Amino acid sequence: MASEQPLGYRRGTLDDVVPCHELMWLSVTDLGRRQGTPLEGSATDWWPSSEPLHRQLAQIAAEWWVAEETDSSRLVGFARSIERDGLLELTECFVRPDQQSRGAGKALLERAFPAGRGTVRSIVATSDVRAQARYYAAGTVARFPLFTLAGVPGAMEHIRPAMAEPIDGEHAIEAQRAIERTVLGHRRSDDEIRWLLDRRQGHLYRRADRVIGFSFLGRAGAGPMAALEPSDLPAVLLHVEALARTMGLECLELQVPAPNAIAIRHLMGRGYRFDSWINFLMSDRPFGQFDRFIPFGPPLFL
Numbered sequence: 001m002a003s004e005q006p007l008g009y010r011r012g013t014l015d016d017v018v019p020c021h022e023l024m025w026l027s028v029t030d031l032g033r034r035q036g037t038p039l040e041g042s043a044t045d046w047w048p049s050s051e052p053l054h055r056q057l058a059q060i061a062a063e064w065w066v067a068e069e070t071d072s073s074r075l076v077g078f079a080r081s082i083e084r085d086g087l088l089e090l091t092e093c094f095v096r097p098d099q100q101s102r103g104a105g106k107a108l109l110e111r112a113f114p115a116g117r118g119t120v121r122s123i124v125a126t127s128d129v130r131a132q133a134r135y136y137a138a139g140t141v142a143r144f145p146l147f148t149l150a151g152v153p154g155a156m157e158h159i160r161p162a163m164a165e166p167i168d169g170e171h172a173i174e175a176q177r178a179i180e181r182t183v184l185g186h187r188r189s190d191d192e193i194r195w196l197l198d199r200r201q202g203h204l205y206r207r208a209d210r211v212i213g214f215s216f217l218g219r220a221g222a223g224p225m226a227a228l229e230p231s232d233l234p235a236v237l238l239h240v241e242a243l244a245r246t247m248g249l250e251c252l253e254l255q256v257p258a259p260n261a262i263a264i265r266h267l268m269g270r271g272y273r274f275d276s277w278i279n280f281l282m283s284d285r286p287f288g289q290f291d292r293f294i295p296f297g298p299p300l301f302l
Contacts, residue, residue, distance in 0.1 A: 005069040007076060007104055009111060012064035014055075020066070020078045020092070021047060021054050027094040031128050036276075049220050053300070056195055057082065057091055063112040067095070067104040077104045079112035082301060087186035087287075088118030089301045093131070100130065109138050120185070122283040124299050132280075140282040144258040144290070146299060148279075151272030153244035153252045162212060162235040167193075167202035175204055176214045183226045184288045184302065201243060205236055215240050216296075219247060222254055224302065225294040233292060234266045241270070255297045257281065257290040 012020065025043035032039045058064065062083035067076045077095035081088055090113045095104045113121065115138070124146060125135055132142065167176055173193050181187040188196075196202060200218030204211050205227070213227035213236045222240065227233045237254075244252045253275075256263050279299050281290070295302045 005071045007067050007102065007107075008070040009065055009067055009107060012058065012061070012066050012078060012080065014058055016064075016066055016075070016078070017054055017058050018047070019075050020080075020094075021050060023075055023078065023096060024092060024094045027097060028126075030097040031126060032277075035127070052199060052220070053298070057300075060192065061091075062088065063114070065108050065111040067108055076102075077108055079105075079108035081112045083118060084188055084192065085181070085186040086119035087184075087302075088113065088121045090121075090123040090135075091300045093134075105131075105134050106137070109134065113138060115139055120283055120285055120287045122281065122287075122302065124295070124301060125280050125282045127278055127280065135282050139284050141284070142280045142282050143286065144281055146279040146281055146295065147256050147258060147264070148253055148275035148277055148297075148299070149256050149264065149267045149272040150251055150253045150275055151267065151270060153241040153249055154270055155242075155245075157238065162205040162207050162232065162239070164203045164205055164239050167197060167204055167214065172204055175211045176202065179211065179214055179226055179228060180224070182228065183293050186287075203239065203243075205232070205239070207232070217243055217247075219249065221297040222252060223294050223296045227292050230260070230262045230292040233260070233263045233294075237263065237266060253297060255279075255295045255299045257293065257295070259291045260293065261291065263294060 022043045029039050057080060060082055062081050064080040066078040068074060069076060076099045079093040081090045093108060121140060123135055123140055125131055167173060173190060177187040196216050200216040202216045205213040212232045215225040215236055216223060217240050225236055227236055
């Protein structure tokens with residue numbers, strides 16, 4: 001039976017990083033069981049690969065709040081958001097499965113994802129109907145699904161070529177940020193790009209001396225990726241596949257927005273298949289050109 005101890009709310013600290021990870025894992029595995037998509041392993045198993053991202057989110061959080069029982073200090077839930085270039089993104093909002101319907105989710109959202117902050121408010125949300133209801137109440141709308149497509153990285157094939165070059169130095173970082181600003185409407189900070197480059201290989205793509213796209217790929221995940229024109233995505237994705245092969249990755253997973261038909265059809269033609277787990281992009285207003293964008297994976301934010 002759920003405890004009836006009163007709840008208190010406070011800002012998250014670095015001491016909360018591991019407990020929040022464990023609570024998130026508890027919530028996500030509960031959802032997986034209910035939806036018939038169980039996840040393997042444990043929070044401890046997943047911590048080594050998850051730790052860099054969770055510590056980064058703790059460092060760059062715009063808002064990070066936890067709910068705990070005032071008598072025992074037991075963590076009941078947490079919510080966290082990041083803000084970049086006017087885009088406020090809710091990265092996490094989780095409440096213990098046995099502590100639902102106590103108002104913790106609503107209270108956490110009001111603190112971590114306040115209405116009126118940012119030019120756009122967005123969420124990469126699970127399909128859990130309880131979460132969907134909560135996010136609709138917070139003023140966002142489900143715009144489209146975000147599919148996970150997974151497959152074995154294949155060999156290169158002939159396609160209209162694009163020259164790949166490492167993102168290295170200020171000029172290359174500014175070129176990447178400019179593309180993302182054009183495609184997404186918002187761009188990551190220099191510090192976030194440098195964090196990505198410390199953990200993933202970043203590339204710009206050129207054709208006829210014009211930068212046409214970018215990609216990031218690491219062992220812990222793929223993305224973000226974008227092209228100025230959707231027709232250039234296959235060339236970007238083929239290079240990413242080849243890079244994944246050289247890194248020894250046995251499976252490549254990509255988070256692909258439903259409007260990105262060219263990427264989806266290209267990947268299907270390469271033998272990639274849809275995972276049964278589906279997320280949704282939710283926002284308080286339309287934004288971005290998602291027919292030419294592939295978000296960061298794992299799917300916590302764009």
